[in-house]
Amino acid sequence: MSHTQRKLSFILEKEKEMKIERLRRAWFRFKKSKLALTGFLLFSTLLVMAIFAEFVTPYPKHAETYVDFKARFRPPDLNHLFGTDHLGRDIFTRVVFGFRLAFLMIGIVISIVLPVGTVLGLLAGYYKGKWLDYSIMRAADMFVSIPPLVLALSICAILEPNIVNAMIAVTLMWWPWYTRMVYSMTSALRDEPYVWAARALGVRDINIMFREILPNILGPILTKATLDAAWVILIGATISFLGLGAQPPTPDLGTMISEYMVYFPQYWWMIIGPTLGIAILIMSFNLLGDGLRDVFAGE
């Protein structure tokens, strides 16, 4: 290996080091905020619990069809952290399995909405004033103009009421908000001097969108996604609560609340578990989102 080649590979290695260094700094900014760190720890704990639900819950069988009338309506104690329900199932177990469903829903909805909403917003914002802009943004306006819950309920009512259709409903009502946000940021950045410099260099439009503009708007997008994840949980729970989402005995937090509501206030502890579950899930996402916002703002 010649001298120059050794120097060049040294430079390439240094690039890797610098990338790691930047990640380290981002983590430093993130953990400066105690609340963000709490949110992150809460989030990862809940995620791990949800993934390994079979191993961390005391009665994994109680998540599905299971009946034990001798054990029904037990108040909270050490064996049953949140008590038992009307069929004698451990509520704590069912809440943890409910987390799994909630994370699944967020994961699927975000992995569809984030790319689709971002790409459509980039295209519409970059070709502002062209037909592509009009067709995308008018479609977005149409979806936004229907009240979200009405849209979700009608989709779930027309199709079969189940968890998959609830996800479709949430996805359909969520993407325009992304597209609108990305659209407004993109149309603000498309005339920045660095975008013109890229055009002068001969960078293709598609690369300008994804390599020049996207890195500059990624922070707000991810922050919004995290904060909105809480909203997805809420709307999902609402759909389930109204009986159009997951059907019993599926351990869904919203479905559970609507099931257990019947026994309120005599067996009041039954709804404490799922309600607390939703609250803690939403809180973890909100704290995480705030932390991410600080990381991106500090760059």
Added chain:
Amino acid sequence: MKEPYEMKRCDKTILKVEHLKKYFNTQKGTVRAVDDISFNVFKGETLAIVGESGSGKTTTANVILGRYTATEGSVFYKSIEIGSISLTMRPIWLRREIQVVFQDPATSLNPKKTVKDIIETAIKIHYPQLNKYERIEKMLELLGYVGLTEDHLFKLPGELGGGERQLVALARALATNPTLLILDEPTSSLDVSAQSRILVTLLNIQKNKDLTYILITHDLAVVKNISHRINVMYLGKIVETATTYEIFTKALHPYTQMLLSSIPTISEEESKILPKRVEPRGEVPSAINPPSGCRFSSRCPFAIDICTKREPLLEEVITDHFVACHLVNKNV
């Protein structure tokens, strides 16, 4: 000041602007940002376009670059008409040959990309055959031209000083190996020490690579140091064109004299060189509704009757010295 620059008639014309007009339609009316100007740019020279804000100098540069297309008239680059082709429609070889350095390096460099990524983007497009080692070699060579080192390679624009940022912007423009470089107020957002560094670098690069510069600026000190010829613009018109030496010693148009006499001086010797103070009246009129006749007539201290009635034409009064002024043209 540069030595008297002999304009060689045999010089190759690289860019030819003919009766260029650029109007913008706004709610208040049509803004005549550039109104019928013609000039040539010769290979290897630095042509400065000076004037106050709103004189149309940046618009002219943007039409040449392709950010705007001309309303009327034409721009010929090596005898190809480019004034009507917007930047995104221009072929890649053309974009390679005309490059630009913008005013504020804080916004002309992508804040999320390292210096390496910024320059590599240009190299990947114009030298697709290079592998990643050769690309780095090329980058180091470019950074060397502008006086930066490999230590700057992995920094973000935000981690560099203003002058260094502008040098990176310059290195990026040089990455395509251009023939014509448009410098849009390259020094006006920098502090004085950084300004001189940029100017020296620009001069060295021009010497080594036989580049042609179009320098847009309002800073006459910069012009004096690096340009060969000067176009003075006022409200979308060229009022005077001459070599730098001529402009600074024998300015003929009252507007040029006004610009020169308003240069701040620090010693008495310096103020002796300046032409005697020409006090303008009023403010720059709106480009929507420019004064009739000579556009400077509303502010000119020497204005006579004819000035408000007939528009003066750009005429050659001395060899290679063009002036658009009734007072001067009458005397000749």
